[in-house]
Amino acid sequence: MLKPCIVLGLLILLCALVAVGQQNQTAQQAATPQTSNIPASAVNQPNPVKPTPESIALGKKYYGYDCAMCHGATGDGKGEVAVDEKLKIGDFTDPATLKDKTDGELYYILKNGHDKMPAEPIRLKQDELWNLVNYVRSLAKK
Ligand code: HEC
Structure with a gap:
């Protein structure tokens, strides 16, 4: 049987991974050059x-x-x-x-x-x- 604190730890780790993934996505979107973006x-x-x-x-x-x-x-x-x-x-x-x-x-x-x-x-x-x-x-x- 897994100890509750390990389960909790895994959950937190999972959340952190998801959050990092999402952050990466937004960063990539922002970096895409927009040809129609004329200063x-x-x-x-x-x-x-x-x-x-x-x-x-x-x-x-x-x-x-x-x-x-x-x-x-x-x-x-x-x-x-x-x-x-x-x-x-x-x-x-x-x-x-x-x-x-x-x-x-x-x-x-x-x-x-x-x-x-x-x-x-x-x-x-x-x-x-x-x-x-x-x-x-x-x-x-x-
Ligand atoms: C390889 C083909 C090609 C060549 C060569 C080319 N154009 Fe274009 N041009 C395009 C395309 C495709 C677009 C549309 C791009 C868009 O609206 O995203 C465009 C857009 C334009 C626009 C903007 C039109 C609009 O409605 O916003 C102008 C002005 C323009 N071209 C002038 C020129 C001039 C002047 C030259 C010569 C120095 C030239 N183009 C050479 C393909 C070309």
């Missing part, structure tokens, strides 16, 4: 590059090299790679798609990547990324 400072960052025809033309050039294969030549989200890989991409020609996003958010997404979208930090300099933001904005049908 407020980035969201509120103003666009320093005016959407002049020059800026939009420069953005368009890079868009053709780096973005059209996924986002489509017209920005409709139906580029070759997107279709092949069944990527879900918003339609930039629909003004509603980016309506709730700030320029700062778009810049952050371009710079850091998002979900299946690769980041563009190495090849493009800061102003070039803003030109791309301006170009993407210009795709929305008025």
Whole structure:
């Protein structure tokens, strides 16, 4: 027969193990990176590059090299790679798609990547990324 204090001891041990397990779980959840978590400072960052025809033309050039294969030549989200890989991409020609996003958010997404979208930090300099933001904005049908 087990002595009551041993039974109690085992129970306490069991409780402690369960508690530690739960703690680990919460720690793991918190550590999972959240792609949609864009810092407020980035969201509120103003666009320093005016959407002049020059800026939009420069953005368009890079868009053709780096973005059209996924986002489509017209920005409709139906580029070759997107279709092949069944990527879900918003339609930039629909003004509603980016309506709730700030320029700062778009810049952050371009710079850091998002979900299946690769980041563009190495090849493009800061102003070039803003030109791309301006170009993407210009795709929305008025
Ligand atoms: C490999 C395919 C791919 C390439 C290349 C790519 N994107 Fe994306 N892009 C995506 C996907 C997929 C999403 C949607 C991610 C999501 O919403 O989670 C996305 C999202 C975006 C968004 C945010 C749209 C929204 O509704 O929030 C912008 C802006 C954007 N891309 C612009 C660009 C630009 C500009 C380039 C070129 C520098 C580019 N992307 C290159 C696949 C790509």
